[in-house]
Amino acid sequence: MAKQERAIRTRRAILEAAGAVFDEHGYASTTISMVLERAEVTKGALYFHFPSKESLAQAVLDEQVPFGAVPPHPCKLQEIVDMSFVYGRRLMSNPLLQGSVRLTVDQATPPGVDHSGPFRQWADHVVELLEEAEKQGELLPTVVPRETVELLVGSFAGIQLMSRALTGREDLGHRLSVLWAHVLPSIAVPGLLGRLDTAPDRGARILAMLEEDEELMQRAEP
Amino acid sequence: MAKQERAIRTRRAILEAAGAVFDEHGYASTTISMVLERAEVTKGALYFHFPSKESLAQAVLDEQVPFGAVPPHPCKLQEIVDMSFVYGRRLMSNPLLQGSVRLTVDQATPPGVDHSGPFRQWADHVVELLEEAEKQGELLPTVVPRETVELLVGSFAGIQLMSRALTGREDLGHRLSVLWAHVLPSIAVPGLLGRLDTAPDRGARILAMLEEDEELMQRAEP
Numbered sequence: 001m002a003k004q005e006r007a008i009r010t011r012r013a014i015l016e017a018a019g020a021v022f023d024e025h026g027y028a029s030t031t032i033s034m035v036l037e038r039a040e041v042t043k044g045a046l047y048f049h050f051p052s053k054e055s056l057a058q059a060v061l062d063e064q065v066p067f068g069a070v071p072p073h074p075c076k077l078q079e080i081v082d083m084s085f086v087y088g089r090r091l092m093s094n095p096l097l098q099g100s101v102r103l104t105v106d107q108a109t110p111p112g113v114d115h116s117g118p119f120r121q122w123a124d125h126v127v128e129l130l131e132e133a134e135k136q137g138e139l140l141p142t143v144v145p146r147e148t149v150e151l152l153v154g155s156f157a158g159i160q161l162m163s164r165a166l167t168g169r170e171d172l173g174h175r176l177s178v179l180w181a182h183v184l185p186s187i188a189v190p191g192l193l194g195r196l197d198t199a200p201d202r203g204a205r206i207l208a209m210l211e212e213d214e215e216l217m218q219r220a221e222p
Numbered sequence: 223m224a225k226q227e228r229a230i231r232t233r234r235a236i237l238e239a240a241g242a243v244f245d246e247h248g249y250a251s252t253t254i255s256m257v258l259e260r261a262e263v264t265k266g267a268l269y270f271h272f273p274s275k276e277s278l279a280q281a282v283l284d285e286q287v288p289f290g291a292v293p294p295h296p297c298k299l300q301e302i303v304d305m306s307f308v309y310g311r312r313l314m315s316n317p318l319l320q321g322s323v324r325l326t327v328d329q330a331t332p333p334g335v336d337h338s339g340p341f342r343q344w345a346d347h348v349v350e351l352l353e354e355a356e357k358q359g360e361l362l363p364t365v366v367p368r369e370t371v372e373l374l375v376g377s378f379a380g381i382q383l384m385s386r387a388l389t390g391r392e393d394l395g396h397r398l399s400v401l402w403a404h405v406l407p408s409i410a411v412p413g414l415l416g417r418l419d420t421a422p423d424r425g426a427r428i429l430a431m432l433e434e435d436e437e438l439m440q441r442a443e444p
Contacts, residue, residue, distance in 0.1 A: 026328070026330045028330075106248070108251075148404065151400050151404055154383070154385070155373075155380050156380060157379075158377050166338055178372070179373055182408045182409070183405060187404070
């Protein structure tokens with residue numbers, strides 16, 4: 001393995017361990033030694049990548065938005081819907097993402113850590129998509145993209161929190177489906193409404209498809 | 223002051239101090255001594271009312287839903303809307319409520335403290351109101367009261383969180399107004415829609431009215 005590739009893997013292993021520990025213990029109670037033990041890396045390797053607990057928390061926070069990655073869809077509203085379901089699905093099982101979300105919603109992070117960053121990053125990212133949807137004629141003329149997007153981002157944050165508190169996030173897909181059923185009629189043009197897929201298992205189906213594609217790609221390799 | 227009244231005041235002073243300390247430090251980092259210092263009561267008085275940090279946290283959590291109290295309204299959907307704005311407004315300035323909300327959204331509370339209680343209590347409380355609205359013919363036939371209510375409760379939790387992270391809750395009224403503009407068309411019968419007051423300052427206006435009423439009552443006392 002090349003030196004650079006090894007460094008990338010080590011960094012990732014540390015981030016994943018840190019996410020899991022932050023999720024279980026919160027920012028204040030997490031110590032570097034807990035992360036070291038979980039990641040099974042040397043102290044030197046950890047400090048090489050992350051000089052402090054703050055920088056580790058910031059890196060975990062910065063990993064959040066990429067978890068919303070989904071295949072592009074010709075209908076940009078569907079792509080936004082897909083993002084919510086895929087992200088929700090990943091949140092059910094990925095400890096790095098769970099830790100990142102806990103750091104976002106907890107008020108415990110010190111001033112040096114921008115725990116509100118993911119709110120802003122999510123909003124900026126989805127506003128771009130919703131403006132594309134607007135250009136394609138998918139939106140009602142009353143929609144103000146930034147307002148709608150900040151509502152969706154805020155609502156998502158609370159819905160996953162409530163789902164976590166009541167069912168360990170088991171019913172998150174269903175709750176997202178209810179969200180979309182309530183807000184889409186105020187966002188999408190009527191002709192589009194009935195054609196958007198907002199079923200609770202949307203996220204699971206997209207992820208299964210992505211995995212199949214990956215297997216096919218691997219088999220095609222020489 | 224009668225003995226019982228003094229006990230009630232002491233209990234309240236402890237709860238308010240605890241709320242403020244929990245809001246600032248979170249559950250894990252809060253100590254009984256911090257609360258003692260803030261409340262300016264004796265250790266004996268505190269332990270008389272709350273035998274442990276867990277019981278103190280539980281009592282702070284149990285205080286949450288009463289902060290949504292609003293004057294009854296003939297239109298039950300308006301009463302639910304009012305509740306959200308008044309509660310949001312109180313959340314901007316009341317340390318006990320702020321602490322209670324932090325305990326609800328933080329994952330840090332130990333198994334002995336039911337931090338998901340407020341989610342359930344809110345849902346049960348608002349479902350009752352929404353079922354009254356249903357009986358009065360205020361709702362579209364497609365509405366499933368519990369689903370709609372859990373969406374509203376979850377969304378509120380996240381919206382206040384995002385508002386707190388980005389503006390110290392300064393824009394919470396505006397964000398609630400955006401929420402209602404998006405979901406009411408999927409909830410209310412068309413004839414009611416245009417008549418509901420969902421302006422960002424709705425909470426401030428109701429609270430001002432309540433204060434005026436209280437002043438009038440006090441002046442009328444012999």
